[in-house]
Amino acid sequence: MRPAIPVAIDAALRDFKNLIKIETDANKRLNMIALITFLNVLKRDWDTIASSRVEEIEVMSSLLKRGAELAPEQLRQSLTEAVSQAEQNRGDLRMSTLDTTIDRLKIALIDLQIWLESNSTEEGQALHAELYSFLKSKASRLAVLRKMW
Amino acid sequence: MKQSSTIQERLRDYLTGNLGFKDVVVSHAELIFGGFSRETWRIDAEWLTADGVRTEKSMILRLDPPFSLLESNRHVEYAMYKAFWPVPGVPVPEPLFIEDDPEPLGMAFFAMSRLDGAAWPGELRQPMYKEAWSKIACQMFQILGLIAAQDCRDMGLADLLPVPSVDNAWAVELDKWEKVINDNDIGPLPVLRAAIRKLRREPPPPAPKLSVVHGDYRIGNYLYIPEGIVGVLDWEMAHLGDPIEDLGWAFAKNWHFAKAPGKIAGKLTAGEAIRIWEDASGLKVHPDAMRWWTLFTNVKAYALWVTAANKAATGFTRQLINTDAAWQNMYDQELWMLEDMGGVS
Numbered sequence: 001m002r003p004a005i006p007v008a009i010d011a012a013l014r015d016f017k018n019l020i021k022i023e024t025d026a027n028k029r030l031n032m033i034a035l036i037t038f039l040n041v042l043k044r045d046w047d048t049i050a051s052s053r054v055e056e057i058e059v060m061s062s063l064l065k066r067g068a069e070l071a072p073e074q075l076r077q078s079l080t081e082a083v084s085q086a087e088q089n090r091g092d093l094r095m096s097t098l099d100t101t102i103d104r105l106k107i108a109l110i111d112l113q114i115w116l117e118s119n120s121t122e123e124g125q126a127l128h129a130e131l132y133s134f135l136k137s138k139a140s141r142l143a144v145l146r147k148m149w
Numbered sequence: 150m151k152q153s154s155t156i157q158e159r160l161r162d163y164l165t166g167n168l169g170f171k172d173v174v175v176s177h178a179e180l181i182f183g184g185f186s187r188e189t190w191r192i193d194a195e196w197l198t199a200d201g202v203r204t205e206k207s208m209i210l211r212l213d214p215p216f217s218l219l220e221s222n223r224h225v226e227y228a229m230y231k232a233f234w235p236v237p238g239v240p241v242p243e244p245l246f247i248e249d250d251p252e253p254l255g256m257a258f259f260a261m262s263r264l265d266g267a268a269w270p271g272e273l274r275q276p277m278y279k280e281a282w283s284k285i286a287c288q289m290f291q292i293l294g295l296i297a298a299q300d301c302r303d304m305g306l307a308d309l310l311p312v313p314s315v316d317n318a319w320a321v322e323l324d325k326w327e328k329v330i331n332d333n334d335i336g337p338l339p340v341l342r343a344a345i346r347k348l349r350r351e352p353p354p355p356a357p358k359l360s361v362v363h364g365d366y367r368i369g370n371y372l373y374i375p376e377g378i379v380g381v382l383d384w385e386m387a388h389l390g391d392p393i394e395d396l397g398w399a400f401a402k403n404w405h406f407a408k409a410p411g412k413i414a415g416k417l418t419a420g421e422a423i424r425i426w427e428d429a430s431g432l433k434v435h436p437d438a439m440r441w442w443t444l445f446t447n448v449k450a451y452a453l454w455v456t457a458a459n460k461a462a463t464g465f466t467r468q469l470i471n472t473d474a475a476w477q478n479m480y481d482q483e484l485w486m487l488e489d490m491g492g493v494s
Contacts, residue, residue, distance in 0.1 A: 026181070026182030027182055030182070030470065031469045031470070033473075034469040034470060034472070034473030034477075035469060037473055037476055037477050038469075038472065038473065038476055041476055103336045103337055106336070106337035106338075106339055107337045109337075109339050110337055110339050110342055110343075113339060113342075113343055114346070117343075117346065117350075132487065135339060135340050135483070135487060136484065136487045138480075139340065139480045139481075139483040139484040139487060140484055141480075142480035143480040143481045143483075143484045144476070144477050144478075144480070144481060145481055145484075146477065147405065147406060147407035148270075148271075149269070149270040149271040149274075149368075149369075149406055149407070
């Protein structure tokens with residue numbers, strides 16, 4: 001069996017980290033730091049690259065379905081349509097398809113956010129808080145948080 | 150990118166042919182790292198001026214880039230060096246000359262005197278800065294206060310730059326950066342759009358005055374030595390507006406040290422930095438203004454990452470620095486943006 005991708009990335013990272021120690025050119029060092037960031041993210045996300053997207057689609061669809069129950073007719077239709085489109089693509093695990101689905105759901109999510117911002121009902125505020133919690137959890141999962149100095 | 154020998158020859162020809170200097174010798178030309186927005190050269194040259202004075206200059210040439218994360222304006226940056234060069238307490242390099250014609254060096258450029266000092270913030274961890282680091286952090290906010298204290302009209306900058314009112318300075322900046330984001334569309338961005346809506350729903354109080362705003366005032370954008378800060382650099386995003394904007398940018402989590410989380414410039418609490426700034430500027434920081442500009446800082450920084458992501462995604466300039474700016478920063482910024490939004494509202 002070939003070495004798994006994270007193993008190969010590990011080997012590349014070790015070599016790059018050694019190379020960067022002896023590199024004196026500032027531009028080349030910055031490019032190497034950039035490459036190391038990219039490889040680290042790839043290594044971190046490799047195993048869950050499809051499953052995290054599938055999960056994201058499921059969570060967003062669930063939020064939109066709940067939003068559709070609360071929203072006025074026109075918004076309800078567009079939220080329902082977005083969820084329905086996502087369900088049609090279920091099973092297609094190509095990254096490009098998953099990312100396209102996520103983008104479509106995000107557009108609906110923004111519409112829902114805008115409506116929730118002026119909705120003061122208890123259910124509306126609870127859904128709004130959950131939506132923010134989802135966005136924060138996603139940002140936390142994908143943040144790099146590597147300080148330059 | 151040009152070779153050093155080519156730059157030496159072309160600069161010698163420029164100093165002779167365009168500026169009328171005689172007996173020009175360009176003895177050294179070295180491409181250095183000067184940020185992402187411009188190609189930067191260190192040059193050593195000497196010449197006889199038209200009135201026969203022998204002059205030696207170590208200078209920095211800042212050449213226009215084919216692409217930058219910033220819509221940089223050479224004339225604005227040069228004008229800022231000219232405006233602040235005579236101002237006591239605000240150290241900047243001496244502006245030397247500016248050239249719009251790309252013919253002489255291959256790109257339009259300007260030149261300023263070279264200052265000795267470190268810019269990379271990591272240097273502050275060296276033993277030689279053990280005592281000086283805190284002083285440098287304080288000086289950073291004294292200088293920023295002095296920048297805010299200047300009268301931008303007396304400096305002639307109101308003739309060069311758009312002049313917002315104290316009431317709409319925030320809107321001008323928010324419109325500008327939202328346009329950058331729209332022009333560099335990378336798809337739907339729920340966190341960013343929510344932050345922009347919140348900023349519009351809850352505007353800040355009027356600016357305490359209309360000031361010069363550096364626009365990128367942070368550690369890394371000034372030169373320092375153990376005796377203190379010797380030059381404030383990178384004025385290409387400078388404009389007139391609310392001086393609290395610079396405080397928000399200087400405080401951003403993006404620039405914090407790994408080993409000093411929450412500390413501004415690695416040493417100060419936000420309260421300490423604000424007090425120093427207030428003493429130097431004679432102005433007061435309204436907490437609501439600080440909150441607004443802190444959230445705005447996330448939007449502005451995000452606009453830079455979106456620009457980089459767009460340029461890489463569309464193949465306009467698929468360089469590692471563009472992919473890195475996006476990969477490294479976008480979700481960090483979203484996380485901070487959500488924190489600074491303070492939850493649902």
